[in-house]
Amino acid sequence: MSEAILELDGLSKVYPGGLKALDDVNLTIRKGEIFALLGPNGAGKTTLIGAVCGLVRPTSGTIRAFGHDLATDWRKARARIGLVPQELSTDMFEPVQRAVAYSRGLFGLAPDPARIEEILRSLSLWDKKDERIMALSGGMKRRVLIAKALAHEPDLLFLDEPTAGVDVELRKGMWAIIDQMRAKGVTVILTTHYIEEAEEMADRVGIIRKGQLIMVDEKEAMMARLGRTEAHISLASPLSELPPALAQYPIELEEGGTSLCYRGGDGTGRGKAEVADITKALIGSGIDYKGIDVRESSLEDIFVSLLGEEEEQPA
Numbered sequence: 001m002s003e004a005i006l007e008l009d010g011l012s013k014v015y016p017g018g019l020k021a022l023d024d025v026n027l028t029i030r031k032g033e034i035f036a037l038l039g040p041n042g043a044g045k046t047t048l049i050g051a052v053c054g055l056v057r058p059t060s061g062t063i064r065a066f067g068h069d070l071a072t073d074w075r076k077a078r079a080r081i082g083l084v085p086q087e088l089s090t091d092m093f094e095p096v097q098r099a100v101a102y103s104r105g106l107f108g109l110a111p112d113p114a115r116i117e118e119i120l121r122s123l124s125l126w127d128k129k130d131e132r133i134m135a136l137s138g139g140m141k142r143r144v145l146i147a148k149a150l151a152h153e154p155d156l157l158f159l160d161e162p163t164a165g166v167d168v169e170l171r172k173g174m175w176a177i178i179d180q181m182r183a184k185g186v187t188v189i190l191t192t193h194y195i196e197e198a199e200e201m202a203d204r205v206g207i208i209r210k211g212q213l214i215m216v217d218e219k220e221a222m223m224a225r226l227g228r229t230e231a232h233i234s235l236a237s238p239l240s241e242l243p244p245a246l247a248q249y250p251i252e253l254e255e256g257g258t259s260l261c262y263r264g265g266d267g268t269g270r271g272k273a274e275v276a277d278i279t280k281a282l283i284g285s286g287i288d289y290k291g292i293d294v295r296e297s298s299l300e301d302i303f304v305s306l307l308g309e310e311e312e313q314p315a
C-alpha cells in the first residue's frame, strides 16, 4: 500500500454559535489516489478542506500531512498542498500569466516561466495570458484558479467543486486535467455534487453528511456492496398471481399484473444473472413477455438512498 500522505484523526469543527460542521472525522489518504468527497450542501466539505489548508482552525483532532502535524509543524506540509477554491477572490485586475507566476512565488519557489507556460497551455489559457482575469469567462476564471494551484507543483491538490456550474465540455476538460495529475502522481481530493464526476474520476469515495463521514470505500466496492439491479419485464398478458416457479425471487407484480418487477442483486452482476434465470422460468411456465428493461444502480442511487436512510433516522 502506498504511503499515507494525509491523516485526519478525530477531526471536529464547531463554529462560533455552536454549529458542528465536522464531527469526529477519521480519514487516511494515500499517495496517488483520487478521492471524491460527496455530500449535500452544508455537509462540511469546504470546512474539511479549509482545516487541512489552514483556513479553518479545528476545534479538536489532529491533521498530519506528509508526516507533519499541522498544528505544530505546518510550514513544510503546506508548501506541498494546493487548493483550488470555489471562487476567485483576488487578482481580478492582474493579467493571467502574472497572477499564476505570482502564486508560485508565494510558495518560495524560484520563477520558472517554462513551467508556467506549460501549465497555461495545458489548460488552454496560453492565448489569454496577457488578459486581465476579470475579462475572462467564468469557465476560464476557474481554469486560472487551477493554474494558480498547480503553479507551485503541489503533491496534494484539493479541488473544491471544480466543475460546479460549468458546462459539460469544460467539465470533461477538467476531468482530463485531473487525469494528467493522476499520471504525474499528484494526489487529488475533490468535492463535488456531481455523482457522475465521482464515478468518472475517483478511486475512493467518501460520503459526508452533517459533518460526519458516513461511508468511505473504494468506488467499485461501494457500488458492488450497495448496488442493486432493477428489472421490469412487461408481460404479453396480465397475470393475477406469481407462478410458483418464481416464488424464490425478489419480484412483484405491478401495473395491474402486466409487469413483473425484480429488485435485487448486489451490484456484482448477480442481479443480471437472476433476471436471466427468471426469464427462463417464465418461458418454462408458459408465460410470454414482450420486453425487459434492466437497470444497474449507479453511485447516484447509492448516494441518494444512503442520505435518505439517514434522513429517516430520528435526530
Ligand SMILES: Nc1ncnc2c1ncn2[C@@H]1O[C@H](COP(=O)(O)OP(=O)(O)OP(=O)(O)O)[C@@H](O)[C@H]1O
Pocket: 015, 016, 017, 019, 020, 021, 039, 040, 041, 042, 043, 044, 045, 046, 047, 048
Ligand atoms: N465561518 C462559518 N461560521 C459559521 N458557520 C459556518 C461557517 N462556515 C461554514 N459554516 C456552516 O458549516 C456547515 C458546513 O459548511 P461547509 O461550507 O463546510 O459545507 P459544504 O459541504 O462545503 O457545503 P456546500 O456544498 O454548500 O459548499 C454549514 O452549515 C455552514 O453554514
